[in-house]
Amino acid sequence: MAIQWETVSALVPTLGRFADLQGMGLHGATLYDIIQSTDTPGRAIVNATSFRANCGLVRNSMLNYSPEINASNFGYFTLNPPISKLSHTTKLRARLVHPYPDEVTINPAISLFFPGPTVAFIASTAVNSSNLPGDETAQHVYWEYPPGISFIGSPQPPLIYSMYDVHIVACTIDVQHHVATVDVQTNELLGLSPSLELNASGEWEAWTTPEEEPTWDIWSPPSASTLHHEKWLVSPFASGAHHPVGWCMNQDQASCYGLSLLEIFFMQQIGIDTVFPGQTKFPGSSVLNHAPPKPKKVLCSRDQFESALSTAYAALLWTGGQLGADGGGFNRKKEYTTISQQLLQWHLGINSWPLAFAFTSSLVMLALSMRVTNGMHGRNNTMPIDSAGVLQIIWLTSRLSVLRDLVSDIEDPQEDILRRAAEMVDVDLLRELNGVQVDDF
Structure with a gap:
């Protein structure tokens, strides 16, 4: 049975609100094995895996989108090496429904352009980076909206086009394996070896192709047929449970899009609170009959973005393991480990330093007294x-x-x-x- 991302992704935003995850195998972006608790104090050595996202802004010289006016959100993607996976530039016509300003959404189609376990997000926020000018990563897009209130199914008046910029954030997902030490009574994570490797820079930089494409096994994986492709990383965001209200640029349903609960949760983790449209609501979408405002939000720092994304993937797999195959997740593997127990030994709490000092002083006094007594006797013994x-x-x-x-x-x-x-x-x-x-x- 395939993993039901609708169920799994809907539960992730609730983690930590209804239960304390301390000692349950999840610590930030780290997943670690747990053991059956015992009453005897001690430590156990188990396996652990940490997700690591390496993100960057995609230069428009590497991937560029040119929208077509009056073409129902169609445009041309121009892909240059190494995005094209070829030695030459490729160009293809495709649809792009971009997000409303101040949102960050995953894009399955663009994610397929990138090699290996790399996913792509479209950020309609402002981006500040001292290492990368904004015009090198900006993608010009159009928001098409009717001049007045319109309803789906009614005659559509001529559309008005308003241009604004979006940015593509590509994130290559890798993992780091550890040997973890846990408490056998509480399953609390005590340490990792080697320790976590953190990104010390918060500045956004250009995304570059990894020197070696990451290949890794997920923590406690299900059958190979379930997660057979690295782009499963897109599924929890794109195919998960969605919020009932979405956005439409115009009356055409092809211009509509919605946000998954995982996308909303991810945006909250990077400091973006989603404001849903308050116009007339249709089943699943609302038509916005005005030009999009200028972005008010600035995309968070690179390390915050990477940390939030890594934590989200760890929470997804942990939740899937908790649900089990019968609940829409997958069954965890059972293995063996080594437990080092602590033995309590009773002993007298005697401080040896005062005793050693007193003994030494006694020897000194005895030697002095013998010396003085011998001097007093003179030559007579x-x-x-x-x-x-x-x-x-x-x-x-x-x-x-x-x-x-x-x-x-x-x-x-x-x-x-x-x-x-x-x-x-x-x-x-x-x-x-x-x-x-x-x-x-």
Whole structure:
């Protein structure tokens, strides 16, 4: 079953309004695979694809349209290499229904002129570019309108022709493949490798033929027969669901055109709000019986245009995958991936820096104390007295004159009296015993 672009394109403008797309496989212009959610924290490696549009203004020296007056919107397209895909210029007669001022619409016929996955838009807005003069990209077109209110089916009065300029914007669509990292609990996109390549310039430049024609597979593609041609890129815009009100230059139905819902949504993304005609409404169209005004809008920057278009294509394929083949979309492929889970380990929250500092300080203090103690002992490695018995006290008293003088004046050897007498005397045992050898005792 072919993809039903009417259904798919009608849903794209509603994305993000009724549901949060976080963790559902769509992030801007990037599509990525999702996995079955788990309760265990971790990360998974999946495939991802990002759309990239490379747009430029088409020079009128490369593609030129010359309208015919009184020819029901027919004119001549002059195609020069490489648009003609030949080594010489070609010219063909075809119909061109151009948009009313301040609109941007896709053109299937002009898109076929370009090679590969390239689509063409007609912009009836003003265009500003410091890199490209406007007269190099302007296409002169006529808006044909009756002198007064007319109805389809009634005699048509002579038409009035008003000329204004449009520009052709060609966009070559390519994709960039990534390895994506997603959260296994929420399917949230955590990172892309390689990262997105963004266009750093917002200035409009001339469209040039790619050096190599992009060839790529779409994300989770359906059968080959469904999207067998690169111009499927036109179908969602041109063949999607349309707004019920359109425009007619005159009573001829061939001069009428409408806007698809995707075109309206795309214009909103690039800063253009569509104003639908307020004249008498006929089934599907309204005849505008006045000259078109000068464009009030200026076409957005190149990077904004490319970003909006890339995001629209990603949203289209994501929506088609969500609907499935039974719902008008396509069935996604199922594959396998690798999950890296996080294990939680309990441990003491001890800060090692204070402990290391305290341990080092203790070692330093110990070394200093050992050094000082060794210096105080002098050449003796052992204290002369290693206990405090009666014999040691007698020996000290006989050696130290200060002790003899202290106890010689005391008649009552009570402990309290001896303690008070001892508190008044300063004794430096090390100085007094400095010359005493341990072996003498």
